[in-house]
Amino acid sequence: NAGVMQNPRHLVRRRGQEARLRCSPMKGHSHVYWYRQLPEEGLKFMVYLQKENIIDESGMPKERFSAEFPKEGPSILRIQQVVRGDSAAYFCASSPTGSPGRSPLHFGNGTRLTVT
Amino acid sequence: RKEVEQDPGPFNVPEGATVAFNCTYSNSASQSFFWYRQDCRKEPKLLMSVYSSGNEDGRFTAQLNRASQYISLLIRDSKLSDSATYLCVVNPMNSGYSTLTFGKGTMLLVSP
Numbered sequence: 001n002a003g004v005m006q007n008p009r010h011l012v013r014r015r016g017q018e019a020r021l022r023c024s025p026m027k028g029h030s031h032v033y034w035y036r037q038l039p040e041e042g043l044k045f046m047v048y049l050q051k052e053n054i055i056d057e058s059g060m061p062k063e064r065f066s067a068e069f070p071k072e073g074p075s076i077l078r079i080q081q082v083v084r085g086d087s088a089a090y091f092c093a094s095s096p097t098g099s100p101g102r103s104p105l106h107f108g109n110g111t112r113l114t115v116t
Numbered sequence: 117r118k119e120v121e122q123d124p125g126p127f128n129v130p131e132g133a134t135v136a137f138n139c140t141y142s143n144s145a146s147q148s149f150f151w152y153r154q155d156c157r158k159e160p161k162l163l164m165s166v167y168s169s170g171n172e173d174g175r176f177t178a179q180l181n182r183a184s185q186y187i188s189l190l191i192r193d194s195k196l197s198d199s200a201t202y203l204c205v206v207n208p209m210n211s212g213y214s215t216l217t218f219g220k221g222t223m224l225l226v227s228p
């Protein structure tokens with residue numbers, strides 16, 4: 001059973017470009033979460049999605065960031081007009097339920113975004 | 117006060133040593149607690165959940181003190197492979213994963 005798959009592993013973008021990060025959850029998992037880890041910081045929740053629905057985007061910056069989880073295909077985190085402060089590790093996680101008390105969260109190996 | 121606070125370390129210990137980490141949390145209504153492990157530049161992985169009565173998994177023991185709002189992780193007989201950053205994770209409202217709050221982590225270095 002393949003784990004959570006993220007690609008690309010590393011992404012370099014110039015300021016002002018767009019970054020697209022992809023995440024395929026574990027088989028059988030319909031709950032997807034995106035977290036961001038800035039250097040020397042803890043993981044911060046960004047957005048929680050189920051198929052075709054954004055359930056909670058309270059951790060997403062109001063501008064330039066968007067996420068989707070279409071009926072077919074991976075979840076996408078999109079960052080428009082990237083700035084240096086967007087440089088971070090972006091982790092996707094999936095779970096078969098929405099409750100940490102009932103099932104663990106499985107993380108992908110992350111996408112490291114560097115903005116030059 | 118930060119939501120979840122940990123000593124960043126590093127804790128340098130020899131193989132075979134016993135080491136303990138503490139973590140404090142600010143929200144007294146928090147219901148779920150976890151320890152995750154994160155190797156350098158890798159993804160976090162669940163080490164163990166922390167239950168009110170305390171729990172043990174092999175060389176690892178987790179304790180919860182609700183009155184003082186801290187949780188602890190004890191590692192006995194440290195192995196070189198235990199070298200990693202240990203993340204304290206709290207679920208403030210016992211709701212979904214969207215409310216999980218991660219500490220910055222405590223780094224452990226086990227030397228031969």
